[in-house]
Amino acid sequence: MSGCTRRCKLGVVMFARSVHRLVTGTLNKDKAEDELEMTVVCHRPEGLEQLEAQTKFTKRELQILYRGFKNECPSGLVNEDTFKQIYAQFFPHGDASTYAHYLFNAFDSGQNGSVKFEDFVMALSILLRGSIREKLRWTFNLYDLNKDGYINKEEMTDIVRAIYDMMGKYTYPVLRDEAPRQHVDAFFQKMDKNKDGVVTLDEFIASCQEDDNIMQSLQLFENVI
Amino acid sequence: MAAGVAAWLPFARAAAIGWMPVASAPMPAPPRDKRRTQDGLIILNVSGTKFQTWRNTLERYPDTLLGSTERDFFFNEETNEYFFDRDPDIFRHILNFYRTGKLHYPRHECISAYDEELSFFGIIPEIIGDCCYEEYKDRRRENAERLQDDADTENNNDGVLPDMTLRQTMWRAFENPHTSTLALVFYYVTGFFIAVSVIANVVETVPCGTSPGRVKDLPCGERYALAFFCLDTACVMIFTIEYLLRLIAAPSRYKFVRSVMSIIDVVAIMPYYIGLVMTDNEDVSGAFVTLRVFRVFRIFKFSRHSQGLRILGYTLKSCASELGFLLFSLTMAIIIFATVMFYAEKGSTASKFTSIPAAFWYTIVTMTTLGYGDMVPKTIAGKIFGSICSLSGVLVIALPVPVIVSNFSRIYHQNQRADKRKAQKKARLARIRVAKSGSANAYIQSKRNGLLSDSLEQASKEAGQALVSKTSSSFERQHHHLLHCLEKTTNHEFVDEQTYEMSCMEVSTVNQSGSRSSSISSQHGLTATCCSRRNKKTFRLPNSNMSGSRPGSVQELSTIQIRERPPLSNSRSSLNAKIEDTAQLNCDQPYVTAAIISIPTPPVTTPEEDTSQSPDYSQSNIVKVSAL
Numbered sequence: 001m002s003g004c005t006r007r008c009k010l011g012v013v014m015f016a017r018s019v020h021r022l023v024t025g026t027l028n029k030d031k032a033e034d035e036l037e038m039t040v041v042c043h044r045p046e047g048l049e050q051l052e053a054q055t056k057f058t059k060r061e062l063q064i065l066y067r068g069f070k071n072e073c074p075s076g077l078v079n080e081d082t083f084k085q086i087y088a089q090f091f092p093h094g095d096a097s098t099y100a101h102y103l104f105n106a107f108d109s110g111q112n113g114s115v116k117f118e119d120f121v122m123a124l125s126i127l128l129r130g131s132i133r134e135k136l137r138w139t140f141n142l143y144d145l146n147k148d149g150y151i152n153k154e155e156m157t158d159i160v161r162a163i164y165d166m167m168g169k170y171t172y173p174v175l176r177d178e179a180p181r182q183h184v185d186a187f188f189q190k191m192d193k194n195k196d197g198v199v200t201l202d203e204f205i206a207s208c209q210e211d212d213n214i215m216q217s218l219q220l221f222e223n224v225i
Numbered sequence: 226m227a228a229g230v231a232a233w234l235p236f237a238r239a240a241a242i243g244w245m246p247v248a249s250a251p252m253p254a255p256p257r258d259k260r261r262t263q264d265g266l267i268i269l270n271v272s273g274t275k276f277q278t279w280r281n282t283l284e285r286y287p288d289t290l291l292g293s294t295e296r297d298f299f300f301n302e303e304t305n306e307y308f309f310d311r312d313p314d315i316f317r318h319i320l321n322f323y324r325t326g327k328l329h330y331p332r333h334e335c336i337s338a339y340d341e342e343l344s345f346f347g348i349i350p351e352i353i354g355d356c357c358y359e360e361y362k363d364r365r366r367e368n369a370e371r372l373q374d375d376a377d378t379e380n381n382n383d384g385v386l387p388d389m390t391l392r393q394t395m396w397r398a399f400e401n402p403h404t405s406t407l408a409l410v411f412y413y414v415t416g417f418f419i420a421v422s423v424i425a426n427v428v429e430t431v432p433c434g435t436s437p438g439r440v441k442d443l444p445c446g447e448r449y450a451l452a453f454f455c456l457d458t459a460c461v462m463i464f465t466i467e468y469l470l471r472l473i474a475a476p477s478r479y480k481f482v483r484s485v486m487s488i489i490d491v492v493a494i495m496p497y498y499i500g501l502v503m504t505d506n507e508d509v510s511g512a513f514v515t516l517r518v519f520r521v522f523r524i525f526k527f528s529r530h531s532q533g534l535r536i537l538g539y540t541l542k543s544c545a546s547e548l549g550f551l552l553f554s555l556t557m558a559i560i561i562f563a564t565v566m567f568y569a570e571k572g573s574t575a576s577k578f579t580s581i582p583a584a585f586w587y588t589i590v591t592m593t594t595l596g597y598g599d600m601v602p603k604t605i606a607g608k609i610f611g612s613i614c615s616l617s618g619v620l621v622i623a624l625p626v627p628v629i630v631s632n633f634s635r636i637y638h639q640n641q642r643a644d645k646r647k648a649q650k651k652a653r654l655a656r657i658r659v660a661k662s663g664s665a666n667a668y669i670q671s672k673r674n675g676l677l678s679d680s681l682e683q684a685s686k687e688a689g690q691a692l693v694s695k696t697s698s699s700f701e702r703q704h705h706h707l708l709h710c711l712e713k714t715t716n717h718e719f720v721d722e723q724t725y726e727m728s729c730m731e732v733s734t735v736n737q738s739g740s741r742s743s744s745i746s747s748q749h750g751l752t753a754t755c756c757s758r759r760n761k762k763t764f765r766l767p768n769s770n771m772s773g774s775r776p777g778s779v780q781e782l783s784t785i786q787i788r789e790r791p792p793l794s795n796s797r798s799s800l801n802a803k804i805e806d807t808a809q810l811n812c813d814q815p816y817v818t819a820a821i822i823s824i825p826t827p828p829v830t831t832p833e834e835d836t837s838q839s840p841d842y843s844q845s846n847i848v849k850v851s852a853l
Contacts, residue, residue: 064264065235072233090237090704091711092661093719103240120236127239135242142243160247164715170725171717183715187247208246217245217252220710221238 043076045117055121056129062121069117077114080104094168102162106142128221135218136205150198156184234703241710248714256702268306269320274313275306282323287698289347291323315342322348330357336364351656362649395474412530415467419526422460426520429453461497464490464523486529493523551626555592558621562588562614569607576603587611592618667701668708669721 045051045066052059073082080101087100107115107123126134141147145155160180167175191199191207208214245252267283269276269291286292301308309316315334319342322328330339330353343350353361389397398408429446446453468490475481496516503512528534541548563584570578577600578584587600591614602611712718720728 068233086233087237090234090707092665103243106243124236124239127242128235136246139243139246143246156247163244163247163711164717166711167715167717167719170720170722172720172724172728173717174725174728175717179715179717183247183249186249191246204246213248213251214245217248217710218242220245220252220255221242 043116045076045121051118051121054118055125057121057125065121065124066117069120077116078120079114083107083115091166091168093170094166096166098162098165099159102142102145102159105145106138132209132215132218133205136208137201140201140204150200151204152198153184153188156187156199157181160184160187234700234707238703238707241707244710244714248710249716250713252713253706253709256699256706269316270301270304270306270308271311271313271316272309274316276316276320278320278323284698285323285326285700286348291319291346293347295347311345312338312342315339319343319346319348322352327354328352328357329354330361332360336361336368340365355653358649358653359645362645392474393476395470396476399471399474411467415463416527416530418460418463419523419530421456422464422523423521425453425456425460426517426523457497460523461494464494464526468494486526489522489525489528492519493526496520555621558592558617559585559588562592562610562617565610566602566607566614569610570602570604573603573607578602578607588614591615593622594618665719666721668705669719671701671705672709672719 048059048062051057051062055062057065069078070076072078072086078086083104084097084100087103088096090096104115105111107119109119109122123138126138130138140151143151143155143159145158157180160183164175164180164183169175188199190211191203193203193207264279264281266277267280269278283291283296290296296307299307299309315331315338318329318331328348328350340350350361397404398411402408402412430444432442433445433448434442468487471487471490472478472481481487496519499516525534528538560581563581566587567578567581567584570576570584578587583600587602589595590597590600591611594615596615602608708719
């Protein structure tokens with residue numbers, strides 16, 4: 001009961017206030033707009049010498065890479081949306097956002113939602129100039145979505161489905177729903193040596209090294225820069 | 226595709242390593258970079274102002290002057306720079322386009338100068354960024370209209386074309402009275418008669434004094450009935466002749482008859498003829514009187530003579546929606562107040578507010594602050610509401626009118642701009658879609674071309690000749706290689722929409738003709754989804770369950786295709802074999818196969834028939850056919 005009377009009193013007070021405002025003709029006070037905090041996050045990479053020491057690129061290559069990086073991301077940081085946008089431009093047929101998401105997680109070594117130039121260049125260094133073992137470890141890291149050291153069937157299915165999504169709708173032969181799953185089954189049969197349902201890093205590296213095709217294709221992109 | 230992201234292509238290609246372990250097929254070879262251009266600075270001297278940029282920046286857009294070899298024509302050996310004898314101010318924007326991928330239009334520049342520069346440097350104006358596109362289009366349209374107006378007035382001021390027919394001359398005379406003296410005379414004569422007719426209509430009704438034998442004043446029309454009748458007849462004859470002449474001279478008679486001016490003409494002269502036809506009957510005299518009202522429409526014939534009247538009419542027509550809204554809100558207010566006044570005055574005796582419609586009159590008169598005073602409220606409640614009515618009348622009428630008047634031009638132009646933006650947006654989206662599908666189709670196109678040219682290359686290599694391959698930018702080649710790798714990873718190919726539809730249609734007909742095949746694989750594959758293909762080598766059967774179905778009718782599609790032999794891998798990996806058994810996808814086999822899949826045929830199917838049918842089928846089929 002007391003709550004009711006309190007509410008009534010409040011209502012009457014508000015009504016009287018509004019009548020008063022009407023009578024005296026005061027205008028609505030301008031609502032104070034929240035000052036939009038425009039914090040521009042800017043990041044500068046370490047010096048050229050340090051990066052050259054840490055990666056396997058020459059100075060000139062680093063210069064070219066940085067110029068391209070800075071052109072697309074003037075603030076020096078790539079967030080996930082920009083990353084997805086950039087990646088989607090290369091695959092106009094289908095939807096590259098899921099795979100870009102996994103890729104972003106693989107690049108973002110600090111897991112803080114943005115990729116700095118150092119992360120970018122380190123990953124590229126591994127992918128383009130690293131040893132076979134490093135490349136395979138990077139790929140294992142990409143597939144291991146929850147970073148627990150094991151790839152299970154669900155993670156693999158997610159990745160493969162993301163890859164198939166990039167193909168889009170108009171493919172030949174027509175994409176069936178079971179195609180990713182069958183792909184994953186075949187992969188697991190090959191990779192999972194001890195048949196325990198998960199693939200560890202060593203199993204992965206071992207089975208990839210047995211496969212000539214994979215070894216050949218890992219050398220494919222050496223001359224990209 | 227925005228070439229700004231060309232810098233990220235190396236990263237995308239590197240990230241493709243993530244597909245390698247799951248790839249079901251070996252990867253194609255990467256394109257060889259034919260020329261490793263050193264990234265150097267280029268100096269561009271535009272009428273003395275030196276610009277410098279990286280060579281790669283310019284080569285992002287290879288179909289423009291600066292990005293292609295066309296710039297070599299402007300190379301100056303002595304100074305080792307490229308010299309252009311063009312406007313440096315506009316060139317700044319063009320160079321920024323290469324740097325940022327966005328073309329801007331500077332507002333202070335002349336539109337035709339800008340267009341000239343763009344066409345010189347080979348840049349199509351459609352890629353102007355959204356921020357400047359509207360302004361650019363507006364200026365361009367204004368310019369075009371101005372040019373069109375100039376051209377029109379020039380045409381009009383031209384002398385008579387030597388071989389204009391009489392009809393064309395007449396029409397020109399009617400439309401532009403200044404062309405010849407005869408037309409001018411005609412113009413003034415008709416104007417005079419319109420004025421005479423209107424004045425006669427007015428004077429007809431003035432009381433003219435009494436005629437002998439009558440008590441009250443007669444209007445002049447009845448007193449001098451014959452004179453007025455003769456005057457009317459003369460005017461109507463002139464109008465009729467004018468109308469008929471215009472009708473004869475009109476280039477499109479149907480359009481002329483439908484035009485507003487001709488309707489006004491008809492309405493002006495019809496009452497006279499109807500009056501001639503009708504007898505002086507009491508029954509129809511009421512209607513006859515109504516008809517005479519239409520004679521006043523002759524005044525609208527002045528709009529042919531007055532530009533201002535035409536503009537007013539056009540303005541009213543274009544602001545019809547705003548006026549309609551004003552009318553609607555007024556009506557709402559009138560109804561509300563009339564109802565209130567009626568019920569307020571219901572009690573008073575001898576009240577003039579006999580019904581709500583009767584109260585409408587009071588409300589209108591009060592709200593427009595006319596206040597005739599023929600209806601006044603008598604009760605206190607009525608007076609209160611009446612005063613509220615008149616106060617709100619001021620608000621309802623006086624306030625919106627200036628707002629609406631100033632809104633006329635604003636809303637009118639705003640609507641035009643919104644429609645323009647919508648149309649541009651549609652066109653812009655269509656352009657983006659085309660560009661997207663263009664880049665998508667570019668890959669499919671290049672695949673076909675590539676395979677053809679590769680097979681031709683192989684053939685010519687065997688024949689010992691060198692072939693010039695089609696030039697495409699290194700960026701394109703690398704991008705296509707990337708897409709090719711994706712195809713190999715998933716073991717599916719990119720196709721365009723039509724082929725996709727066709728393949729779905731073919732399989733649906735295959736499904737319809739029944740499941741006569743006894744093979745297990747077809748139960749798995751065909752009944753579930755669209756096209757599955759089976760590889761039949763001419764000399765070996767990969768699937769054991771195929772042999773059972775051979776003699777029966779085999780429902781599959783036929784195609785002949787040739788795959789490029791990857792230079793490195795000669796053995797099929799175990800991964801591939803597994804996939805072939807379980808998934809029955811089309812495996813990419815590293816050597817040339819002729820995959821023959823026959824269409825549904827009558828029960829007697831022999832291999833010879835299959836192969837004979839395949840050629841004509843392959844024409845309607847999608848996949849590349851190339852003869853080796």
